[in-house]
Amino acid sequence: MAPRPGHRSIRVDGSGKPFLQGYRCGACGAVVPEPTMACRACADRTPPAPFKSPETGRLWTWTVVQRSYPGIAVPFVSAVVDLDGGLTLKGTVVGVEPAQLRQSLPLRLVYDDAGGGTDKDGAPWIGFHFTVAGEA
Numbered sequence: 001m002a003p004r005p006g007h008r009s010i011r012v013d014g015s016g017k018p019f020l021q022g023y024r025c026g027a028c029g030a031v032v033p034e035p036t037m038a039c040r041a042c043a044d045r046t047p048p049a050p051f052k053s054p055e056t057g058r059l060w061t062w063t064v065v066q067r068s069y070p071g072i073a074v075p076f077v078s079a080v081v082d083l084d085g086g087l088t089l090k091g092t093v094v095g096v097e098p099a100q101l102r103q104s105l106p107l108r109l110v111y112d113d114a115g116g117g118t119d120k121d122g123a124p125w126i127g128f129h130f131t132v133a134g135e136a
């Protein structure tokens with residue numbers, strides 16, 4: 001069964017490859033994660049146009065989660081990441097020591113299997129996490 005997007009900004013192209021989609025206002029450039037009838041920033045009535053978002057960005061803020069639900073390994077880093085195209089996503093940063101974290105750290109989005117879960121029909125979910133992209 002074909003994997004399904006597990007986040008509102010994830011889309012799947014015709015070949016089954018996931019990508020991120022945002023919506024940008026043509027009048028003011030504001031970016032939102034879902035389609036809207038008008039711009040929330042400037043009230044322009046032309047619906048913001050879809051665009052394919054870059055999968056690179058910078059760490060805005062984060063917290064180290066020390067306690068979670070049973071079965072969820074801790075500690076992990078939960079972060080808010082500003083993507084280069086204007087979208088802002090919350091996700092987990094993998095493969096980094098908390099002491100390495102700093103604001104504006106370059107990160108890269110990596111698609112994953114959303115923890116191995118499936119929907120009610122058995123289709124796997126497409127999720128994502130972030131890794132350190134290296135210094136820019």
Ligand SMILES: [Zn+2]
Pocket residue numbers: 025026027028029030039040041042043044
């Ligand atoms: Zn606008």
